[in-house]
Amino acid sequence: MPIVELVDYIIDEHFPEAEKRRQLHAEFRNLRKQWEAEGRSYTAIAGRVGTLYLQCKNAACAVLMETPYKATQGMIITCPPCELSCPACGHLDTYDGSDLQLVFPKTD
Numbered sequence: 001m002p003i004v005e006l007v008d009y010i011i012d013e014h015f016p017e018a019e020k021r022r023q024l025h026a027e028f029r030n031l032r033k034q035w036e037a038e039g040r041s042y043t044a045i046a047g048r049v050g051t052l053y054l055q056c057k058n059a060a061c062a063v064l065m066e067t068p069y070k071a072t073q074g075m076i077i078t079c080p081p082c083e084l085s086c087p088a089c090g091h092l093d094t095y096d097g098s099d100l101q102l103v104f105p106k107t108d
Contacts (some may be wrong), residue, residue, distance in 0.1 A: 004032060008056035033091055047072035050104040054084065057099075064101070 041059045052069045056062055063086060071077060081096040 004028075030033060047074065048104055050102045052077065052100045053103050054095050054099055055101060056086040056089060056091055057093040057095075058086060058089050061086055061089040063088040064103070067100070069100075071100075073102060075102075 007028055008025070011021055011028070015021045015024060049070050049072055052067045052071055053064045054067065055064050065084075065087065069077075077097040077100050079097045079100075081094050083094050084094055085092045
């Protein structure tokens with residue numbers, strides 16, 4: 001969902017005073033112009049957020065390596081190939097976005 005639609009909806013639904021809505025819409029329009037000038041485009045994604053992991057390609061090891069990145073189910077992750085060494089076994093291999101696995105936190 002484009003972030004513009006989400007913010008406009010929030011403003012319209014949660015600010016009952018017409019003058020306040022006009023002010024917030026005007027401020028957000030100015031912010032969008034700044035984003036466009038910088039070539040930015042923002043979207044909001046709804047869904048459970050999980051952590052992206054890489055699994056060691058050494059079949060004897062297969063340890064999961066946690067990355068600092070988060071994603072939601074259905075997101076397509078693209079990144080250039082890079083060589084990584086497994087911290088557990090030292091195996092060196094090439095990984096790209098298709099190697100990332102999404103793991104959700106366990107719920108009780």
